[in-house]
Amino acid sequence: MQPTENLKYLGIVSSISPKSNSLILTDIPLDFPSINKEIPAFIGYSKSFLKEIRLNNISNNGNTISISLTKLQNNLAQFVRMAVFVEEAQISKELKDVILPEDLLDCKVYDQDNKLIGNVVDVHIIPNQLILITENTDYSVPLPFNEDILIKYHKKKKSIQIELPEGIMELAEYKKKARK
DSSP states (O other), rough: OOOSSOOEEEEEEEEEGGGGGGEESOOTTTTOOBBOOOOEEEEEEESSSSEEEEEEEEEEEEOOOEEEEEEESOOOGGGOOOOOEEHHHHHHTTTTTOHHHHHHTOOEOTTOOOOOOEEEEEEEETTTTTEEEEEEEEEEEEESSSSSTTEOOOEETEEEEOOOOOGGGGGOEEEOOOOO
């Protein structure tokens, strides 16, 4: 099976559990659901170099995700530091109300007054929230993304409206203007 364009990121293999034939992932999407069914997944150092694996289940433990492999692997250590992806079609029912970091990339971000702040160019996963790296032609600014400040999110329109925390724009890094 060849992976499609619609891969969802699960995390990076940080440790192994040979006894349970499992991989432990960190750098995980915060709200990724636990899934108890056999599904195909893909593992590799990048999306260009993926190997198919099969999972018995995905267990979100808060700070880590544990994935159990269906086929017994002799050398689980070979997977350490590799990224794990699953196809959205395989888990779409479980992801119905979940916002994943890759869903936020390229979104336009607006403030509470509907003023455009910029486009999301990167998403950082930290405990309890995501940080949106937002850029426009003048500056780049990291913005928190959590339910406390979220006003609206439209996945299909690729737009986010947030209540800007006081003083957050002081973190903006302004781009140098080209000299004439």
